[in-house]
Amino acid sequence: MAGISDVPFRSLALRHGAGLVVSEMVASGEMLNASPSARARAELGLDEARTSVQLAGREPGPMAEAARMLAGQGARIIDINMGCPAKKVTGGLAGAALMRDLDRALVLIEAVVGAVGVPVTLKMRLGWDGDCLNAAVLAARAEAAGVRMIVVHGRTRAQFYDGRADWSAVAAVRRAVGIPVIVNGDVADADGAREALARSGADGVMVGRAARGRPWVVGRIAAALRGETPAAEPEGAALRDAILEHYEAMLGFYGADLGLRVARKHLGWYLDRVEGGGALRARVLRMGDPRAVAVALGAVADLAPSLDAAA
Ligand SMILES: Cc1cc2nc3c(=O)[nH]c(=O)nc-3n(C[C@H](O)[C@H](O)[C@H](O)COP(=O)(O)O)c2cc1C
Structure with a gap:
């Protein structure tokens, strides 16, 4: 895509x-x-x-x-x-x-x-x-x-x-x-x-x-x-870690400035999927400091997955 x-x-x-x-x-x-x-x-x-x-x-x-x-x-x-x-x-x-x-x-x-x-x-x-x-x-x-x-x-x-x-x-x-x-x-x-x-x-x-x-x-x-039990849908701390891994990979691949801009849409999609993620989403997507974004994303560990994410 x-x-x-x-x-x-x-x-x-x-x-x-x-x-x-x-x-x-x-x-x-x-x-x-x-x-x-x-x-x-x-x-x-x-x-x-x-x-x-x-x-x-x-x-x-x-x-x-x-x-x-x-x-x-x-x-x-x-x-x-x-x-x-x-x-x-x-x-x-x-x-x-x-x-x-x-x-x-x-x-x-x-x-x-x-x-x-x-x-x-x-x-x-x-x-x-x-x-x-x-x-x-x-x-x-x-x-x-x-x-x-x-x-x-x-x-x-x-x-x-x-x-x-x-x-x-x-x-x-x-x-x-x-x-x-x-x-x-x-x-x-x-x-x-x-x-x-x-x-x-x-x-x-x-x-x-x-x-x-x-x-x-x-x-x-x-x-x-294949008839196997799929790995659990990441939530809480596991979701935070998954998002941070993707975010760091984007910063590494594109460099910090471009990486942050590219990352915003992905971070938006991730945060759309957690209950109560709206306020964090709004805050994170306005941030211009790549390291501050990483720190803020830590809060995902305390948010519950939305019903949508359980599908
Ligand atoms: C933003 C966006 C970009 C896309 N870019 C491509 C593309 O470069 N090549 C392609 O074959 N399909 C592209 N698609 C179409 C998807 O590969 C897919 O065929 C389509 O979204 C339907 O499948 P889905 O309902 O699983 O998304 C794109 C779709 C979206 C939404």
Whole structure:
């Protein structure tokens, strides 16, 4: 998730048991213009196992070149974005806009698959809108072109994030291909994951927004699906320690000043999940001193989890 699933966040999700994490979307053009510094490599976390790097773009040449560069720097999986609904992306005919032009989508897929030896996967929606539900067609063509896994967010582009994700609609994609299909959209807990899997027949689930302020949720869902007892949801002192660990990792990764700015949205999500966290949230998000924030976060140990966090 752009602006969310950075290296510190993905490291935590992996450590808590996520099977695979995906980088923030990288625009192929930006990738080519940036110098391949160690910093850029670190930002993508290419040395981290079980990490896929997502590329977005519309031109086959730059997409292939960016994929080649990423694979050369150690990316283990390249994911192509055909799901992003944002106007600044679809306006450039990238992201979900490619679902309106499958021939163009295929040229792009073939270029990336042909450029790298590592597996290429594809993220998509159900289609552009209710009149263009072509995810199964795109998936079958992508498989024939060499794509190794498909993730489907069960909404159309026209829906953005409105309504509920339609897990049953992903079944048509499951039937259309032999490669693994992952169902995505509105999965927030083990029961939701089981229902999404049952309705779609998919091979796995992908979790997005439910992991905001809960980087352990993916691992907990995975454990439950394996029939194991998930680790306890952190609360009290354990939650304080988890938040501080994430916070310190962000300061370390970005440096204290930028780290504090990046951390604020994550701290907001964490504090939204504790009963009585509102006052602390308001106070912490106004603070400009990174060390004072760490001290203030100590108070989380005395707050109870909200009902929402028990889900
Ligand atoms: C802030 C934000 C940023 C996102 N960025 C990306 C992205 O870069 N690439 C991508 O494939 N999906 C992105 N998504 C979509 C999610 O991966 C996911 O498909 C969608 O949120 C539905 O799943 P969820 O209900 O589990 O969140 C983003 C979603 C949000 C809310």
